[in-house]
Amino acid sequence: MTVVTQPRALTFRRNVQVARVAIIAFIAFNLVAVQLMFIAAGPGKNLLGTIGRFLGLYLALVMALQLLLVARLPVVDRAYGMDRLTVWHRWTGMAIFWLALAHPAFVLLGFSRLDQVSFFATTVSLAKQLPVLLGMIAVVLIVVIVGLSVRAARRRLSYEAWHAVHLLLYVVVLLGVLHQVYEGSAFKVNLVTQVYWWGLWAFALGALIAGRLVVPLIRNSRHRLRVAAVVEEATDTVSVHITGRELDRLPARAGQFFLWRFPGHNGWWQVNPFSLSAAPNGRSLRLTAKGIGSTSAGLRDLPIGAKVYAEGPYGAFTSAHRTRGATVLIGGGIGVTPIRALLEDPDLTGHLVVLYRVRDAADAVLLGELRNLAEARKARLHVLTGRTASGYQPLGPERLLALVPDITARDVYVCGPDAMTTAVLDSLRRLRVPSRQVHAERFRLAG
Known part of the structure; x- marks a missing residue:
């Protein structure tokens, strides 16, 4: 490697x-x-x-x-x-x-x-x-x-x-x-x-x-972000497509997040950190969120053309921090959104392995897109389902090593619920993956 x-x-x-x-x-x-x-x-x-x-x-x-x-x-x-x-x-x-x-x-x-x-x-x-x-x-x-x-x-x-x-x-x-x-x-x-x-x-x-x-005021005045489409990904999950002016001048990278406000639809104090669920292409942005809080649950009701106020981009969960030539991307639940964006990132070169942890395959949001991207990039995609139990640790050290035998020679990106991320980081420490190769973002910032 x-x-x-x-x-x-x-x-x-x-x-x-x-x-x-x-x-x-x-x-x-x-x-x-x-x-x-x-x-x-x-x-x-x-x-x-x-x-x-x-x-x-x-x-x-x-x-x-x-x-x-x-x-x-x-x-x-x-x-x-x-x-x-x-x-x-x-x-x-x-x-x-x-x-x-x-x-x-x-x-x-x-x-x-x-x-x-x-x-x-x-x-x-x-x-x-x-x-x-x-x-x-x-x-x-x-x-x-x-x-x-x-x-x-x-x-x-x-x-x-x-x-x-x-x-x-x-x-x-x-x-x-x-x-x-x-x-x-x-x-x-x-x-x-x-x-x-x-x-x-x-x-x-x-x-x-x-x-x-x-x-933020200067950027939003320049880009004039608007809702272009709202797509239902699952019963409780939607993607919001956003367009604007001169988006190629917005310094956003795959893996980053914004603080999003929707003036006129929500109060100015209602803000949520949603990660980009697609790599920025200079023409549009996309966020994908699960309906948990009042803001995220109301995204499906956003009218087309609604104003968007974005603060950011934030986060160092990007390909710029990688140190090796090959990468493992590990996502859990809705925390898969920045993982999906990274998989699309042209700057993330080298061989890729994607591990997607969900309780049930029916809960695997954006799975079709992940499969298409993995096929296009010749990456390996593993969907890990089932409940964690004493005899079944889907992201334990032994399981990670079996799925990715050369994991210690790769960069590892992890994003998901706090418990899952903590478990993965513990497994990586036990496998002695160098800390400089581990990049984690907790679910609270993933959106």
Whole structure:
């Protein structure tokens, strides 16, 4: 099996390595800068208050980094992939949660000890000051957002409702910035600290506004996306064909996804991440979705000509990240959509093996297209059906090795439900497939 040696692939991997080094250096620089700012500000009036101020600085820094994650910067997306960034977003969110609880707690304890009054009395007294009150409201909103994001609560919310709750993040940011303007002290030590601190926040807010508002507005104004056709693929699954102007200028690749809105048909806050289910051809786009949430279930009712607002493309689940000359594509359920697009991607050269995991053959969406594409590309397609049981592991190490004996010498792309993806990744680790050859996207981003 040969390693991919095309100049384009080598250049891309080199650019990714440079981007990763730059990102790590950026984070390290800011961690050091915040520590130096804290030292320059000097000790506080008591230890508890000093700890509170220390935690507040890092709370603000982590919030700025969270904004950069939410901004979905293309350089970060290409370097790490949206699936990994989603995990980091969750970790960063939990860090904000604990810091948002600890920072005011230590500050209030410090004032309580300094003034020799109770913690409750100190809280009530300081809450009468508007800057402190704004910070307290921000903490309450953070608790609400994180509380509704834990797995038990998340299961009870539709994706649309969960996404709407996360819009409170922007309110938290506004309150946090106002709180810093009035209450910040460590970054007001001198002109250098002020320029650095507000420069960081200006960069984070600017990236957010550009990435989530300005660029999408420009692209949608240029391309004017419209629904061209709605095709029923199965009882609960439809494909939406979308056309527009100058789609050849849209930097989309097979395997990527967009955040889709359908103005006039759904509310502006209703958005879903659906993967492209066909390789972009410069003339049209296609998404295929299963009716789970209110937005996806209503796609079959979209009228022809309906306006479409797309944000993206996002994701590093593309052929640009491959490292070997042959590939295995593994899809499960509706997570097969980016797999089907990759199978059509002309940039994905070399021998291909496709593994499609479904409970029953009747559930195999787009199976006819997969068979036609596999035949045209001389690829091997295996449809793995049946319920997983102790004696039957369709994607276990032994089964994968039997289906693809040279799997350790191939790139492996995996997309499907979380449980399936986790099981496949575990099998690949046990087979000692090098991590650089494994590319995964969880079902939550596949749409």
